[in-house]
Amino acid sequence: QAQLVESGGGVVQPGRSLTLSCVASGFNFRYYGMHWVRQAPGKGLEWVAVIWYDGTYKHYGDSVKGRFTISRDNSKNTLSLEMNNLRVEDTAVYYCVREKSRGAGFDPWGQGTQVTVSS
Amino acid sequence: QSALTQPPSASGSPGQSVTISCTGTSADVGLYNDVSWYQQHPGKAPKLLIYEVFRRPSGVPDHFSGSKSGNTASLTVSGLQAEDEADYYCSSYAGTNDYVFFGGGTKLTVL
Numbered sequence: 726q727a728q729l730v731e732s733g734g735g736v737v738q739p740g741r742s743l744t745l746s747c748v749a750s751g752f753n754f755r756y757y758g759m760h761w762v763r764q765a766p767g768k769g770l771e772w773v774a775v776i777w778y779d780g781t782y783k784h785y786g787d788s789v790k791g792r793f794t795i796s797r798d799n800s801k802n803t804l805s806l807e808m809n810n811l812r813v814e815d816t817a818v819y820y821c822v823r824e825k826s827r828g829a830g831f832d833p834w835g836q837g838t839q840v841t842v843s844s
Numbered sequence: 845q846s847a848l849t850q851p852p853s854a855s856g857s858p859g860q861s862v863t864i865s866c867t868g869t870s871a872d873v874g875l876y877n878d879v880s881w882y883q884q885h886p887g888k889a890p891k892l893l894i895y896e897v898f899r900r901p902s903g904v905p906d907h908f909s910g911s912k913s914g915n916t917a918s919l920t921v922s923g924l925q926a927e928d929e930a931d932y933y934c935s936s937y938a939g940t941n942d943y944v945f946f947g948g949g950t951k952l953t954v955l
Binding site: 760762769770771772775784786820825826827828829830831832833834835836837 | 878891931948
């Protein structure tokens with residue numbers, strides 16, 4: 726069945742960079758829009774970014790615009806999130822998700838990868 | 845950007861029905877049928893319950909149902925069971941300017 730596995734999280738100082746990866750399996754990755762969603766400790770879900778199936782369109786949430794870059798490699802079934810100029814408030818579990826329809830029906834969810842920004 | 849509005853908590857006894865609301869605007873929930881609901885148990889990743897307002901993915905029990913009226917979507921959990929105790933989140937597509945909004949989440953307690 727469809728599966729997503731995130732990696733690349735860790736502890737990083739404010740202002741530094743980190744790149745997350747997500748490997749997809751069990752479905753035709755190249756046909757689906759993909760998103761990153763995050764959840765800060767004890768908080769709700771926050772949408773981060775989207776990339777269309779062919780990579781031609783990308784959009785970001787206001788809190789990460791200009792600092793984060795989403796990308797994909799359909800030949801390697803891989804989704805990435807490059808995070809620059811990290812802030813303490815970026816601390817969260819980051820999930821990679823597939824959409825069923827535009828901006829909706831996120832399924833499956835990976836196990837998430839923890840990003841902690843701290844000095 | 846504005847999140848969708850959900851009540852912070854809801855509760856019911858086993859066997860009862862509970863409805864959780866999700867209020868947006870005429871630019872998101874009211875305009876698009878791309879409304880979804882997710883269930884999250886503590887320490888776990890969210891799970892898709894409902895998409896496109898009322899559709900259930902395979903494997904989701906039919907005591908979960910979704911609906912929408914105007915700018916408000918609703919999730920109804922019928923015949924409450926102990927394992928339904930979890931956090932529930934709604935989301936909506938919001939057009940190419942904002943793309944996706946999530947609700948703040950509702951903690952459902954089974955009494």
